Amino acid sequence: MRKIKYTLLISALFAMAAFSYACASEDSSEASSSGGSNTLQEVLDRGMLKCGVNDNLAGFGVVAADGSFSGFDIDFCKAVAAAILGDSGKVEYTPTTASNRFEALGSGEIDLLIRNTTWTASRDRELKQDFTAPTFYDGQGMMVYVDSGYNSIDDMEGATICVLQGTTTELNLDDRFTGTGMSYTPLTFETNDPLQAAFEEKRCDGWTTDKSGLASKRASFPASAGGPEALKVLPETLSKEPLGPLTRDNDSEMYDVVQWVVFGMMQAEESGINSSNVSSIASNPPNPGVARLLGASFEGGEVQDFSFGIPKDFMQKVISQVGNYGEVYDRHLVPLGLERAGSLNAMWTDGGLIYAPPFR
Amino acid sequence: MRSFVDNIAQWSRFQKNRNLVIQVSFLIFVALLGTYLFSRAFQLELSLSHFRSRAGFGLSHTFLVDYTSNDSRWIAYFTGVVNTIRVCLVAIFLTTILGTIMGVARLSKNFLTSRIAWLYVEVLRNTPLLIQIIFWQIVFLQLPQISEAITFGNTTAISNRGILLPWISDNGGAQIWFIFLGIIAAGSLFLSYFLNKREDESGKYFSLAGKKVNGNLTGIIFFVLVTVVTFFAFGRPVSMDIPEIIQNNKGTWMQTGGFDLSPEFAAILFALVIYTGTFITEIVRGSIQSLSRGQTEAAEAIGLSKYQSMTLVILPQALRSIIPPLTNQFLNLTKNSSLAVVIAYPDLFMVSRTIMNNSGHALPVFFLILLTYLFLSLCISLVMNLINRRVTRIGT
Numbered sequence: 001m002r003k004i005k006y007t008l009l010i011s012a013l014f015a016m017a018a019f020s021y022a023c024a025s026e027d028s029s030e031a032s033s034s035g036g037s038n039t040l041q042e043v044l045d046r047g048m049l050k051c052g053v054n055d056n057l058a059g060f061g062v063v064a065a066d067g068s069f070s071g072f073d074i075d076f077c078k079a080v081a082a083a084i085l086g087d088s089g090k091v092e093y094t095p096t097t098a099s100n101r102f103e104a105l106g107s108g109e110i111d112l113l114i115r116n117t118t119w120t121a122s123r124d125r126e127l128k129q130d131f132t133a134p135t136f137y138d139g140q141g142m143m144v145y146v147d148s149g150y151n152s153i154d155d156m157e158g159a160t161i162c163v164l165q166g167t168t169t170e171l172n173l174d175d176r177f178t179g180t181g182m183s184y185t186p187l188t189f190e191t192n193d194p195l196q197a198a199f200e201e202k203r204c205d206g207w208t209t210d211k212s213g214l215a216s217k218r219a220s221f222p223a224s225a226g227g228p229e230a231l232k233v234l235p236e237t238l239s240k241e242p243l244g245p246l247t248r249d250n251d252s253e254m255y256d257v258v259q260w261v262v263f264g265m266m267q268a269e270e271s272g273i274n275s276s277n278v279s280s281i282a283s284n285p286p287n288p289g290v291a292r293l294l295g296a297s298f299e300g301g302e303v304q305d306f307s308f309g310i311p312k313d314f315m316q317k318v319i320s321q322v323g324n325y326g327e328v329y330d331r332h333l334v335p336l337g338l339e340r341a342g343s344l345n346a347m348w349t350d351g352g353l354i355y356a357p358p359f360r
Numbered sequence: 361m362r363s364f365v366d367n368i369a370q371w372s373r374f375q376k377n378r379n380l381v382i383q384v385s386f387l388i389f390v391a392l393l394g395t396y397l398f399s400r401a402f403q404l405e406l407s408l409s410h411f412r413s414r415a416g417f418g419l420s421h422t423f424l425v426d427y428t429s430n431d432s433r434w435i436a437y438f439t440g441v442v443n444t445i446r447v448c449l450v451a452i453f454l455t456t457i458l459g460t461i462m463g464v465a466r467l468s469k470n471f472l473t474s475r476i477a478w479l480y481v482e483v484l485r486n487t488p489l490l491i492q493i494i495f496w497q498i499v500f501l502q503l504p505q506i507s508e509a510i511t512f513g514n515t516t517a518i519s520n521r522g523i524l525l526p527w528i529s530d531n532g533g534a535q536i537w538f539i540f541l542g543i544i545a546a547g548s549l550f551l552s553y554f555l556n557k558r559e560d561e562s563g564k565y566f567s568l569a570g571k572k573v574n575g576n577l578t579g580i581i582f583f584v585l586v587t588v589v590t591f592f593a594f595g596r597p598v599s600m601d602i603p604e605i606i607q608n609n610k611g612t613w614m615q616t617g618g619f620d621l622s623p624e625f626a627a628i629l630f631a632l633v634i635y636t637g638t639f640i641t642e643i644v645r646g647s648i649q650s651l652s653r654g655q656t657e658a659a660e661a662i663g664l665s666k667y668q669s670m671t672l673v674i675l676p677q678a679l680r681s682i683i684p685p686l687t688n689q690f691l692n693l694t695k696n697s698s699l700a701v702v703i704a705y706p707d708l709f710m711v712s713r714t715i716m717n718n719s720g721h722a723l724p725v726f727f728l729i730l731l732t733y734l735f736l737s738l739c740i741s742l743v744m745n746l747i748n749r750r751v752t753r754i755g756t
Binding site for chain 1: 501623624714
């Protein structure tokens with residue numbers, strides 16, 4: 001009996017070793033080829049898109065009590081899932097932090113990173129990741145108390161500034177102050193809640209982060225500390241912050257799909273196509289341009305195929321399930337007080353930067 | 361003819377052989393797992409060469425290091441290490457005192473004293489340190505805002521930007537003076553020791569205006585006299601740095617001068633001292649209780665006061681069993697200090713997080729953090745082991 005038990009144990013151990021070796025060799029071969037991987041094919045095979053997002057930024061990505069995600073960035077995850085898999089619900093969200101997001105993408109834990117990430121030269125080059133079209137043009141701003149008397153950052157010599165760790169924010173802040181020969185004390189917090197506590201007690205004179213973030217924090221500033229009226233965002237913009245989705249380097253199929261889904265949503269807004277009228281327009285496109293965008297037939301002609309490797313009518317699914325760019329913006333960012341008119345995020349026809357290259 | 365299977369059965373009959381198979385297969389398993397993990401890890405960039413580039417971010421606490429954002433990331437990291445060491449050293453010193461007092465109080469026959477110590481341990485040992493750190497941050501933020509700072513004459517200013525205390529500033533030559541004072545201090549100690557020994561052996565002592573002046577007092581008087589004389593002889597190397605709160609022409613309130621005890625430093629210090637103190641209390645109490653009752657009774661029998669019996673008989677013996685677990689608590693304190701990151705105290709973990717975020721290379725920086733904490737912990741262990749060796753040698 002004893003002998004049998006040992007034999008079993010030994011064989012089990014051998015089986016384990018063999019299994020682990022098989023796993024290791026299989027994974028390493030997969031990993032070694034990741035230089036030119038095809039994430040699009042992986043997503044199609046898996047039937048699920050793994051999207052790295054923010055779970056704690058009002059308007060852009062927040063997780064609700066029931067575990068569901070919503071926000072501006074989340075809607076672009078949904079749009080990509082709708083385009084590739086035909087269902088905007090087939091997304092597995094992975095909350096990422098500012099410091100682990102790039103490695104989450106690089107290691108293959110997620111397929112796509114949409115987490116209010118600023119496009120910079122060093123990130124594009126050193127991180128071996130590619131930025132697709134920006135979805136939102138942000139800029140770093142400074143929020144101060146109205147009663148401080150500050151009208152410009154130039155007034156803030158010697159001030160203490162609360163800054164949230166994890167982005168280029170501290171670098172832009174330092175460039176602005178030391179670049180103009182002003183002294184300042186940065187108070188760098190890792191998370192938002194202790195920072196807000198310190199700012200409410202006037203431990204610091206200013207609070208700097210992206211203007212979109214400041215707008216959402218100002219809107220929810222507690223009445224006990226004076227409410228939104230006690231605060232103002234200085235007009236100056238410290239930095240250019242184009243935010244957009246990222247894919248891995250040399251992953252052209254996935255990159256193209258993400259990029260053109262974003263452009264498609266912008267083009268849809270320009271062409272007046274939204275989630276409520278997309279099905280009627282697709283069944284009877286008014287002109288060949290709209291037909292090409294929606295992958296529909298214009299007066300019985302052949303359907304344009306852009307060979308993205310996904311269904312030709314992907315933009316119909318995106319727009320019917322998620323909406324066009326303007327709808328997504330209005331749904332999530334207007335409630336924060338981020339007005340679109342006159343900002344960089346207006347359509348190019350209205351003087352903004354939202355511009356899609358032609359679909360042809 | 362025996363088959364192959366029979367041979368195996370024969371071979372596996374020995375315990376040694378069977379163990380060999382199990383061990384070898386386990387080793388293979390671990391090796392494969394290791395290879396797999398490392399192969400994944402090494403796809404990422406592992407060099408620290410980016411540490412030579414300009415840091416580009418400011419730090420709120422630059423103790424002893426003259427850091428500006430123009431320095432390299434190495435200097436920024438070093439500033440963080442200094443901040444960690446600073447808070448840990450002060451905290452270790454204070455928590456040892458607090459823990460010893462509370463440990464003795466825990467055994468007090470006075471009902472109120474022992475209950476207070478018991479309450480302190482039970483409440484603060486059983487709540488998470490992170491919560492306590494944030495609690496102390498909020499407490500220190502409740503100090504008056506800087507525009508309404510409390511000032512005591514020209515000496516101290518208290519606001520939630522920090523507690524400003526008078527300090528000394530260098531007028532040139534302060535370093536040489538400090539080195540000289542160090543030598544004088546050593547000389548004074550030797551003088552006291554020598555005079556005390558002479559009194560023990562021959563009964564001779566100085567007297568001043570008919571009163572006896574013992575060795576300790578002589579040493580102190582000597583030190584003070586030399587300090588005053590050299591202060592003028594060196595041409596007043598230091599002067600008082602008076603703290604002041606001013607408002608500049610743009611309306612910004614600023615602190616100048618003095619020694620700034622910032623609310624962030626105070627919060628992390630309080631939390632670490634009070635939290636770790638609970639464990640040290642229990643260590644001290646346990647070690648005292650592990651001594652035989654006979655020790656206390658013997659001390660009483662030869663007429664020692666309660667204080668004398670504690671400091672001369674009980675604690676020196678208890679130290680033997682206090683030191684090893686105390687080392688663990690010092691190590692825990694050092695590692696827990698990384699929680700300072702949540703309240704904006706720029707310790708080594710916070711600075712490295714900033715560097716990680718700016719560079720995008722998390723893994724190699726994490727290795728560096730691990731090595732730094734390992735180094736700090738080993739230094740503490742080394743010192744404590746030396747102390748332990750000395751304590752255990754006495755009386756043997």
